[in-house]
Amino acid sequence: MAYKGVAVTGMGILSAAGMSPAENYAALLAGRSGISTIENFETIHNRLPTGEIKMTNATLADLLGLPLVNDYSRTAMLGVMAAKAALADAGLPDTADCRTGLVSASSVGGMDTDEKHHFDYFNNPALLRYVGSRDIGNVTHKIAEALGITGFATTISTACSSSANAVMLGARLIRSGRLDRVVVGGTDALSKFTVNGFRTLMILSDQLCQPFDNDRTGLNLGEAAAYLVLESDDMVQRRGCRVLARVAGYANANDAFHQTASSDNGEGAYLAMSQALAVAGLQPADISYINVHGTATPNNDLTEGRALLRIYGDTPLPPFSSTKPFTGHTLAAAAAVEAVYSILALQNDVVFPNLNFATPMADLGTSPAIQLLHTRINHVLSNSFGFGGNCSTLIFSKV
Amino acid sequence: MMKRVYVTGLSCISAQPTFGAGLDTEWRFQPECNVLETIHPVYKSFLPAAALRRMSKVIRMGVTSANAALADAGVSMPDAIIIGTGMGCGEDSDKFLEAIVANGEEMLTPTAFIQSTHNTVGAQVAVGIGCKGYNLTYVNGAVSFESALLDAQMTIAEGNAHTILTGGIDELTKHSADLFRHSGLIKLGGDYTEVLHSKSGGTVFGEGAAFAVLSDSPGKSPYAEVADVWMTAVLQPQAVAGAVSDFLTANGLTPADIDAVVLGIDGDVQYDGYYSQTATDLFAETPQVYYKHLCGEFNTAQAFGFWAACHMLHTNEIPPVMVINHLPQRELNHILLYNQYNGIDHSLILLKACRNTP
Numbered sequence: 192m193a194y195k196g197v198a199v200t201g202m203g204i205l206s207a208a209g210m211s212p213a214e215n216y217a218a219l220l221a222g223r224s225g226i227s228t229i230e231n232f233e234t235i236h237n238r239l240p241t242g243e244i245k246m247t248n249a250t251l252a253d254l255l256g257l258p259l260v261n262d263y264s265r266t267a268m269l270g271v272m273a274a275k276a277a278l279a280d281a282g283l284p285d286t287a288d289c290r291t292g293l294v295s296a297s298s299v300g301g302m303d304t305d306e307k308h309h310f311d312y313f314n315n316p317a318l319l320r321y322v323g324s325r326d327i328g329n330v331t332h333k334i335a336e337a338l339g340i341t342g343f344a345t346t347i348s349t350a351c352s353s354s355a356n357a358v359m360l361g362a363r364l365i366r367s368g369r370l371d372r373v374v375v376g377g378t379d380a381l382s383k384f385t386v387n388g389f390r391t392l393m394i395l396s397d398q399l400c401q402p403f404d405n406d407r408t409g410l411n412l413g414e415a416a417a418y419l420v421l422e423s424d425d426m427v428q429r430r431g432c433r434v435l436a437r438v439a440g441y442a443n444a445n446d447a448f449h450q451t452a453s454s455d456n457g458e459g460a461y462l463a464m465s466q467a468l469a470v471a472g473l474q475p476a477d478i479s480y481i482n483v484h485g486t487a488t489p490n491n492d493l494t495e496g497r498a499l500l501r502i503y504g505d506t507p508l509p510p511f512s513s514t515k516p517f518t519g520h521t522l523a524a525a526a527a528v529e530a531v532y533s534i535l536a537l538q539n540d541v542v543f544p545n546l547n548f549a550t551p552m553a554d555l556g557t558s559p560a561i562q563l564l565h566t567r568i569n570h571v572l573s574n575s576f577g578f579g580g581n582c583s584t585l586i587f588s589k590v
Numbered sequence: 591m592m593k594r595v596y597v598t599g600l601s602c603i604s605a606q607p608t609f610g611a612g613l614d615t616e617w618r619f620q621p622e623c624n625v626l627e628t629i630h631p632v633y634k635s636f637l638p639a640a641a642l643r644r645m646s647k648v649i650r651m652g653v654t655s656a657n658a659a660l661a662d663a664g665v666s667m668p669d670a671i672i673i674g675t676g677m678g679c680g681e682d683s684d685k686f687l688e689a690i691v692a693n694g695e696e697m698l699t700p701t702a703f704i705q706s707t708h709n710t711v712g713a714q715v716a717v718g719i720g721c722k723g724y725n726l727t728y729v730n731g732a733v734s735f736e737s738a739l740l741d742a743q744m745t746i747a748e749g750n751a752h753t754i755l756t757g758g759i760d761e762l763t764k765h766s767a768d769l770f771r772h773s774g775l776i777k778l779g780g781d782y783t784e785v786l787h788s789k790s791g792g793t794v795f796g797e798g799a800a801f802a803v804l805s806d807s808p809g810k811s812p813y814a815e816v817a818d819v820w821m822t823a824v825l826q827p828q829a830v831a832g833a834v835s836d837f838l839t840a841n842g843l844t845p846a847d848i849d850a851v852v853l854g855i856d857g858d859v860q861y862d863g864y865y866s867q868t869a870t871d872l873f874a875e876t877p878q879v880y881y882k883h884l885c886g887e888f889n890t891a892q893a894f895g896f897w898a899a900c901h902m903l904h905t906n907e908i909p910p911v912m913v914i915n916h917l918p919q920r921e922l923n924h925i926l927l928y929n930q931y932n933g934i935d936h937s938l939i940l941l942k943a944c945r946n947t948p
Binding site for chain 1: 671676677678683684686687688690691694695696698699700703704705706707708709710712713714716717719720721722723724725726727728729730731733734737741744747748765768769772773775821822823824825889934935
């Protein structure tokens with residue numbers, strides 16, 4: 192029997208572009224970017240365009256009903272809030288009705304909290320509650336606890352492709368019959384650590400990012416959390432719940448070239464896309480829209496573009512766009528954010544515009560969609576690549 | 591028909607002279623330490639000098655041990671690389687963070703940041719051998735290695751790989767060690783070697799890098815077969831026996847079929863009850879084995895336990911230094927490993943002997 196894909200029954204998202212799927216969709220339709228500058232913590236990089244969620248930690252803690260003294264990092268709070276929203280969206284008051292698991296992703300976990308206290312733990316006993324905050328598994332445990340998940344829970348960290356791999360593992364756990372339902376996604380809060388890290392690599396732009404533009408100067412960072420609820424067909428039938436989309440294809444390959452740079456011809460990206468198409472049983476021409484990784488670094492967009500051209504060969508490319516100008520690059524959460532966007536595209540038959548684009552890349556010969564496009568969308572392919580050559584592709588299909 | 595998963599290559603760097611070796615009766619204790627000292631190979635024999643200079647401890651240990659496991663299996667190119675690490679690249683993270691603070695976010699260099707991502711070892715191994723296959727890093731406390739093992743088992747079952755490199759790696763940085771002492775995770779009191787009859791909280795810490803090559807075919811002389819892996823985030827002490835029984839039943843076994851049970855006892859009185867209860871409830875008549883007195887506690891310590899158990903099944907011997915209860919040793923056909931840390935992230939691994947395979 193052909194694999195029709197694992198059902199997505201709920202989704203939750205917090206990003207600079209909005210605090211729910213509806214708010215994000217409204218921003219995408221209006222072409223309204225969530226990029227601003229950093230206000231939530233002290234940094235000398237507070238003029239860099241960044242996708243910051245305009246809620247302080249105190250507000251997040253309040254919304255979550257956490258006590259004044261708690262041990263939650265910002266990454267954990269964003270994760271808990273988005274994952275709870277996904278569960279609510281799936282119409283689930285709790286998760287005890289079946290074998291429910293959690294696969295969460297993060298690149299730096301609660302670094303936002305650890306970096307504040309790193310040197311002070313020894314002379315301020317009150318701070319010791321944060322000792323575990325850098326442990327990424329700690330973030331996942333907090334999310335599991337909030338969702339009432341006591342069984343299978345794990346965490347993936349493959350840099351900026353992390354949450355694509357979380358979606359992939361969740362789909363495989365259901366497909367193999369190990370679990371009936373898996374909450375999948377990722378969370379990463381902005382931190383001084385990552386802002387400075389990307390700054391030292393000289394791939395942070397001081398302009399609004401321009402994916403796939405000839406004159407692109409680098410990426411804008413962002414923070415986000417996004418989660419999907421995946422369920423088996425038996426659960427969907429038993430609950431009679433609505434299905435938002437299906438995870439039809441997935442693949443993970445490695446570029447095996449360099450720790451931080453992609454190979455010239457985007458080998459890893461090519462392998463991930465071609466293998467995901469094979470899992471979905473689809474041809475490149477079947478894809479209606481590609482949500483590219485499109486970070487707007489010179490290296491990523493050129494190599495991803497080349498890999499796309501290799502996949503398509505003589506077949507015309509479908510419309511593609513990077514939605515990172517709306518949210519910033521949200522690291523481990525990016526693929527989950529873009530999974531939500533891919534599903535919104537499928538639900539509404541729309542291609543989202545690639546903002547800030549002006550000039551086609553001289554050495555590529557193809558350009559992203561720059562206007563909102565209303566067209567029938569059957570299958571969306573979404574790419575996410577990370578440091579360490581980690582390349583992952585997801586394909587979402589209409590129900 | 592479920593595909594079988596064989597362990598065809600092993601390697602381990604730890605506080606014991608495990609690298610390039612198997613189980614040893616001469617294993618040493620480090621009685622005065624609350625952090626065990628790792629016995630490192632001479633890395634310059636295994637890694638190019640230029641690369642070595644940039645590598646932190648966990649990258650050195652990880653890449654060297656990974657390559658050694660591949661060599662042990664006679665595999666030059668696995669189809670996938672799936673790694674678990676609880677704390678990732680702490681040394682580079684600390685270094686970059688300290689530079690941010692010391693220099694007020696200015697004049698920073700990228701090397702430590704680049705190498706701070708949790709997937710660095712998996713990536714470096716892939717780049718080193720040119721492996722373009724499935725590549726994943728799990729980071730979930732005490733089930734990081736088990737997550738990798740479970741994924742590897744699924745990947746082989748799906749028919750998407752014939753051979754997979756998997757392993758568990760963790761380094762203990764100076765900052766973490768200081769912090770763990772300060773916060774009570776590492777013991778301060780005197781009974782460091784009394785892992786079995788400890789009366790204090792906290793544990794003796796270690797670090798290490800244990801790797802295995804898993805294959806869907808046994809090859810010439812497989813160490814063992816990975817029959818099943820199970821993990822859960824939360825488990826109440828009184829529910830462990832039921833969970834173990836269910837796991838064994840699902841594999842067509844009863845506790846009486848287990849020839850040795852490997853327990854993750856680490857000398858923390860707050861949580862070792864999980865093990866003693868399980869041992870009393872189900873395995874009173876079964877040879878019981880422990881190992882964290884040899885390698886120390888760390889998030890992927892069970893990769894050491896896994897490495898040791900594979901060797902036990904291969905040689906049909908349990909080193910006396912690992913024995914808890916002195917029952918007559920049986921012929922080793924099934925070994926069960928049970929681990930948890932701080933009361934969360936519980937896991938079970940079932941291994942089978944294949945001394946007569948093929």
